[in-house]
Amino acid sequence: MDFDWAVIVKNREVLWDGMKLSLKLFGIALAGGIFFGTLLAMARLSSWKILSMPATGFVNLIRSIPFIMAIFWFYFLTPMLVQKLTGQQGEAVGPMTSAIVAFIMVESAYYSEIIRAGIQSIPRGQPWAAYALGMNYWQAMGTVVLPQAFRNMTPIMLTQAIILFQDTSLVYVVGLKDFLGAASKGGQLTGRIVELYVFVAFVYFLICFGASYLVKRLNEKIAVIR
Amino acid sequence: MTYLGWLASGTMWTLLVSICAWVIAFTLGSVLGVIRTTPLRIPRAIATAYVEVFRNIPLLVQMFLWYFVMPEVVPERVGLYLKQELPNLVELPFAQFSMWEFTAAVLCLGTYTASRVAEQVRAGILALPRGQTNAGLAMGFTLPQVYQFVLLPMGYRLIIPPMTSEFLTIFKNSSTALTIGILELTAQSRQISEYTFKTFEAFTAATLIYVVITLTVIYLMRWLEGRLAVPGYISQAAGGH
């Protein structure tokens, strides 16, 4: 039971590359997830069945299956879809792109629920007042409803972001070398999986605990303002 | 074995891993959640530390910690037992993995979900008005009796909806076990797609099974909520004066 903690330092380049990939995936999935999640939420709340039903179906489906299953869906089918559409053979879409598409799709489903709740928490009088002033749907949403909804939902959205950061580790299942994947590879090469995995757990803990602490402080500040 | 058989065995392992893990999660989580509402300082600190550690490390990382790291940091005798003797203890049916993988997966999933259950239980107890605790104490109940007769019966009823969500989540999170070799449903669907190249069909079949599981759980929990409903209580739809 002897531990060689220096292996962490020796592998710092690989680990840092992995972390960069994790962060990159996190950032893109967060932005895409919020953007498409907002569109999905609006579609779900729309009075046009042709919009609300597929949106609701999509969101409920994604939320009923494991994240890994959803990743597999998009990871294996995105290239096939692109091939069918563009008629190209071979590696039209790489693993990273497929993973990004997968993450954006899944996160948008989860974010759409949060944003939908946020929109529904705004009193009905607000959009009515906007319409009464002569605004159209997009203006009312963009200038009155969504800003308020986002402000109300910020704490929950931040918490979901922390969960998203943790979920990026799941790209392991499609072979991408994120932070965890890098440690795994390093562990196989050096035989020092214990030290590396403990390090990964520790770093994740620091980042997530620190982030949730900041979110808690932010909540307290917002509560005071309200 | 036919591919349908593969799906069936995958489903079986998904259900087994999830339910065993839920037993751990529910009992451990309840204890931790209750402790966090008591005035006992040190147990409360320990319970809080537990929750913070388990919810700030990704589930996949925890899975690796249990499977790769845990046997190395426990006493050597225990580590060897886990890796060598446990697999030979029981021959698992329809599985290309051993009792050790199953144990690691269940322990990981159970302890992780326990931290989330703890939060729900705590929220449920804290949602009850302070007056209920006071009424119990004023009658002469000791604090444990207040929990037993007043807080827990109502607290658990309040949290059936969020608990449903946790129960569903455990079925979904069970797929993480495929990384240590458990051939649960997601893993089997991948296997089938690799053998038959019928990726779409394989994934659809697995997806349908997950949807059925989800709907069954939701239906069961709604039935449970109805059975346990307290007539006239404000959070119920029916009843009242």
Next chain:
Amino acid sequence: MNATAPAAGPMIQIKDVSKWYGTFQVLTDCTTSVAKGEVVVVCGPSGSGKSTLIKAVNALEPFQKGEIYVDGAPVHDPKTNLSKLRSRIGMVFQNFELFPHMKIRENLTIGQMKVLGRSREQATEHGLKYLDRVGLIAQKDKYPGQLSGGQQQRVAIARALSMDPIAMLFDEPTSALDPEMINEVLDVMVGLAKEGMTMMCVTHEMGFARTVANRVIFMDRGSIVEDCTKDEFFNTQRSERAQQFLSKILHH
């Protein structure tokens, strides 16, 4: 300003009790007593600490300074068995606080069985006797949520009485009730007082005070400002603060 205690030791004795929430002082050197069979009404504006004081009597609110004795037992002493002490004092709360998941009959029996150790038959017989006293025997198999506020509060009183308390504490028992239900509860309380129960009531119902109270205590900002007999309180000139309060209350 204090009423003199009767020859036998007072049932409830409060001596120099002070309480702080952090740096904020909610009770300041409160001293008073309630003799056996006495009915004392505690009134005052909100925030005066009257609720806190009455909850200190059965140790629901701990206090940092002072002493409280109930039938000789020291409430402030860490060695006192609080469970036993509280089982001898009945308390009725503003929000009734019946246990919603138990039927009425169970609400009445649970304390008797689990704290006093009575058998289910004994407890049921005893509890239903008091339920009948408050006129609600027909509701014994209902759940609290199915009763009106006034009915719930009467059940709460019956629940407290089934424990055979030596004294009853009331914390604004009618403040959460719709006006038409206040009298049914007050009638029960008047009946209790006439039977000689020792009672300490925090209430705004001055009609009740005039009918059955022996003494009235007026509190303001954590201190006892007035502590005199009912007649003195209502009929003679009291402190300005008490006058102000009375004039606001009695306008209804």
